[in-house]
Amino acid sequence: MSNESLIKSQGKKAIFAGLKRETFDHKNQSDYIKRFRKGLTRELVEFISKDKNEPDWMLAHRLRAFDHFNNLPIPTWGPDLSALNFDEICFFAKATDKKGGFKSWEEVPEDIKYTFERLGIPEAERAVLAGVGVQYESEAIYHSLEKELSDMGVIFTDLDIAVHEHPELVKKYFMKCVPPNDHKFAALHGAVWSGGTFLYIPKGVKIPKPLQSYFRMNAMNMGQFEHTLIIVEDGAEGHYIEGCSAPKYGSQALHAGCVEIFVGQGAKFRYSSVENWSRDTYNLNTKRAIIEKDATMEWVGGNMGSGVTMLYPCSILKGDGSKSNHLSIAFANEGQIQDTGAKIIHIGKNTSSRVTMKSISKGGGASIYRGDVKITKAADNAISQVECDALILDPISSSDTIPDMKVDNETATVNHEARVGRLNEEDIFYLTSRGIPKEQAEAMIVNGFINPIVRGLPLEYAVEMNRLIELEMEGSVG
Amino acid sequence: MLKINNLHVSVDNKPILNGVSLTIRPGEIHAVMGPNGSGKSTLCNVIMGHPKYQITDGDILFNGKSILELEPHERALMGLFLAFQYPKEISGITLEEFLLAAYRAHQKHSNPDKPPILVFRFKKMLRELMEKFKMDEKFAERYLNHGFSGGEKKKSEILQMAILKPKMAILDETDSGLDVDALKIVCDGINQLQSDKMGALIVTHYHRILKHICPDFVHVLKNGKIVKSGGKEFACKLCKTGYENI
Numbered sequence: 223m224s225n226e227s228l229i230k231s232q233g234k235k236a237i238f239a240g241l242k243r244e245t246f247d248h249k250n251q252s253d254y255i256k257r258f259r260k261g262l263t264r265e266l267v268e269f270i271s272k273d274k275n276e277p278d279w280m281l282a283h284r285l286r287a288f289d290h291f292n293n294l295p296i297p298t299w300g301p302d303l304s305a306l307n308f309d310e311i312c313f314f315a316k317a318t319d320k321k322g323g324f325k326s327w328e329e330v331p332e333d334i335k336y337t338f339e340r341l342g343i344p345e346a347e348r349a350v351l352a353g354v355g356v357q358y359e360s361e362a363i364y365h366s367l368e369k370e371l372s373d374m375g376v377i378f379t380d381l382d383i384a385v386h387e388h389p390e391l392v393k394k395y396f397m398k399c400v401p402p403n404d405h406k407f408a409a410l411h412g413a414v415w416s417g418g419t420f421l422y423i424p425k426g427v428k429i430p431k432p433l434q435s436y437f438r439m440n441a442m443n444m445g446q447f448e449h450t451l452i453i454v455e456d457g458a459e460g461h462y463i464e465g466c467s468a469p470k471y472g473s474q475a476l477h478a479g480c481v482e483i484f485v486g487q488g489a490k491f492r493y494s495s496v497e498n499w500s501r502d503t504y505n506l507n508t509k510r511a512i513i514e515k516d517a518t519m520e521w522v523g524g525n526m527g528s529g530v531t532m533l534y535p536c537s538i539l540k541g542d543g544s545k546s547n548h549l550s551i552a553f554a555n556e557g558q559i560q561d562t563g564a565k566i567i568h569i570g571k572n573t574s575s576r577v578t579m580k581s582i583s584k585g586g587g588a589s590i591y592r593g594d595v596k597i598t599k600a601a602d603n604a605i606s607q608v609e610c611d612a613l614i615l616d617p618i619s620s621s622d623t624i625p626d627m628k629v630d631n632e633t634a635t636v637n638h639e640a641r642v643g644r645l646n647e648e649d650i651f652y653l654t655s656r657g658i659p660k661e662q663a664e665a666m667i668v669n670g671f672i673n674p675i676v677r678g679l680p681l682e683y684a685v686e687m688n689r690l691i692e693l694e695m696e697g698s699v700g
Numbered sequence: 701m702l703k704i705n706n707l708h709v710s711v712d713n714k715p716i717l718n719g720v721s722l723t724i725r726p727g728e729i730h731a732v733m734g735p736n737g738s739g740k741s742t743l744c745n746v747i748m749g750h751p752k753y754q755i756t757d758g759d760i761l762f763n764g765k766s767i768l769e770l771e772p773h774e775r776a777l778m779g780l781f782l783a784f785q786y787p788k789e790i791s792g793i794t795l796e797e798f799l800l801a802a803y804r805a806h807q808k809h810s811n812p813d814k815p816p817i818l819v820f821r822f823k824k825m826l827r828e829l830m831e832k833f834k835m836d837e838k839f840a841e842r843y844l845n846h847g848f849s850g851g852e853k854k855k856s857e858i859l860q861m862a863i864l865k866p867k868m869a870i871l872d873e874t875d876s877g878l879d880v881d882a883l884k885i886v887c888d889g890i891n892q893l894q895s896d897k898m899g900a901l902i903v904t905h906y907h908r909i910l911k912h913i914c915p916d917f918v919h920v921l922k923n924g925k926i927v928k929s930g931g932k933e934f935a936c937k938l939c940k941t942g943y944e945n946i
Binding site for chain 1: 745748771772773777781787792798801802864
């Protein structure tokens with residue numbers, strides 16, 4: 223065992239001892255939600271903007287996006303979304319009236335603190351992380367950033383705050399990577415977005431430690447529309463992580479977040495996320511990066527929860543010599559559809575992309591890899607490599623691969639490999655014959671399967687990922 | 701003590717074992733020999749609880765209790781160990797990680813109140829044993845049996861046995877695929893555990909392992925039945941004449 227994984231197995235005890243699925247599905251009393259009605263109207267969009275005291279340009283942006291939302295159709299090329307009822311969703315809620323979050327942990331109200339403590343956030347912060355921006359409902363309530371980072375000129379704050387404090391930067395980049403007319407959910411997001419993270423790393427600044435934010439959806443039927451805007455200037459480097467865990471409710475909730483990342487010339491950026499929304503959530507996320515000359519973008523993602531997930535992080539390899547690397551895990555359990563993948567557009571010369579996808583299906587769950595690789599006419603010598611591995615744990619679950627490749631330049635090298643495996647009785651027998659119980663043996667095999675991706679995550683997230691897999695494996699009939 | 705009574709076993713309704721009886725006391729070594737397809741591997745797997753076999757008659761008792769209803773891991777925790785003929789390759793799990801999990805499972809079973817062994821202590825113990833078995837310590841950090849040669853896999857099985865210290869070991873063709881030096885190392889490992897009162901069932905169809913390990917009893921298995929048994933002298937005779945004509 224490597225040192226890293228040994229620490230991993232020990233660290234797991236310290237942080238996740240006694241943690242059960244219910245911890246993630248635990249909910250706090252939320253009476254404030256009654257103050258906001260369901261459904262989406264022009265008045266609500268105006269109300270959100272007014273409530274946040276936004277500048278006119280942002281209100282204009284929201285209203286334009288709202289028009290697009292009304293005109294765009296619901297996408298029908300993927301999982302069935304017909305049960306999604308916009309009139310039943312609450313598009314805006316606040317957990318606290320205090321603007322701008324809390325500066326220290328002590329200021330955070332007890333019930334909110336309790337939720338986070340059950341999720342191990344304070345430990346996570348103490349142990350590894352340089353700064354914390356946590357989203358509770360629609361507004362960040364807690365923020366801290368090490369002084370050394372702000373001294374370097376790094377801005378790491380709530381996007382709502384950035385709209386007021388850094389309007390020139392926000393205005394220049396906000397929804398320029400994912401325009402509101404991109405698709406219906408991007409338009410919806412543009413109209414009702416609230417909260418999220420703003421990260422700006424100036425030219426040449428290299429942040430050694432990962433920065434983290436934790437999202438959590440807590441009020442019934444509440445959509446979460448957080449926006450992550452990241453600007454990495456030329457030659458800068460950083461790593462940002464988001465983790466999501468939402469409690470379980472009886473009727474459908476919608477998550478339509480948006481992540482935009484601008485990676486400057488020669489810059490390097492890694493975006494990691496562990497998403498574990500509750501089973502009644504539609505997770506329809508849009509994540510996209512524009513990568514300039516000689517820059518590198520890395521996506522690392524784990525999708526565990528949600529009823530329906532549609533998520534295809536996109537890399538636009540705009541500059542010559544730019545690179546992107548997509549690493550992703552999807553776990554589809556009972557009643558879940560994990561429709562995930564990657565989208566890559568090669569524009570610059572000598573660009574390269576690599577996709578490694580690991581999916582697990584169990585208890586009747588369906589995992590689908592949907593990939594889209596485009597090599598444009600100008601993209602000489604582009605290289606794209608896609609690898610999909612699926613593990614199916616029982617006969618009632620399924621896995622599918624839907625790759626789409628459009629190559630308009632004959633110098634391109636494009637490769638797609640897909641493999642499907644099943645949990646092998648002989649492997650289980652081998653592990654159990656040494657005294658390891660069957661459930662643990664199965665979890666070990668599944669964790670081993672995703673290990674190549676998990677080991678790229680920071681320690682705390684690797685531990686959480688492994689722990690979540692173990693929770694999913696509980697009570698499995700192999 | 702392992703006691704097999706009139707064991708009948710089928711796979712997909714095809715009978716493989718047709719009434720095998722065998723008793724192995726602590727510290728005894730029994731060798732089971734026989735041609736390919738005689739049911740040797742089936743016997744090993746059934747003792748350990750492989751789910752694919754149906755037991756149609758008879759019983760297997762360990763320390764006086766029937767183990768037929770027990771899961772493989774429960775049998776392992778009682779002190780049974782199977783060294784596989786073809787150890788599985790499992791990616792993503794290192795040998796060390798796997799063995800630590802197994803060791804801790806045994807620890808938890810025998811001493812539930814004792815805290816689990818510290819990782820660094822386990823590492824040290826493992827490294828020392830690996831040195832004894834002349835295994836590169838890098839193997840500990842490699843995925844389980846991944847890219848191991850045939851001989852390395854067999855050594856790894858005996859290493860696992862040495863870590864888990866079973867009361868009863870079943871060795872399924874452990875000698876095949878080993879060169880002369882490796883065979884000696886593996887046999888030394890088995891002999892040492894045997895001197896600590898471990899019983900062993902050694903399944904083989906070569907005689908050469910018997911040059912290093914002296915069995916107390918030798919049984920010849922043919923068509924799912926033990927057709928002849930004998931003591932040490934019989935083993936020596938078999939070494940010379942072979943079991944084909946028995």
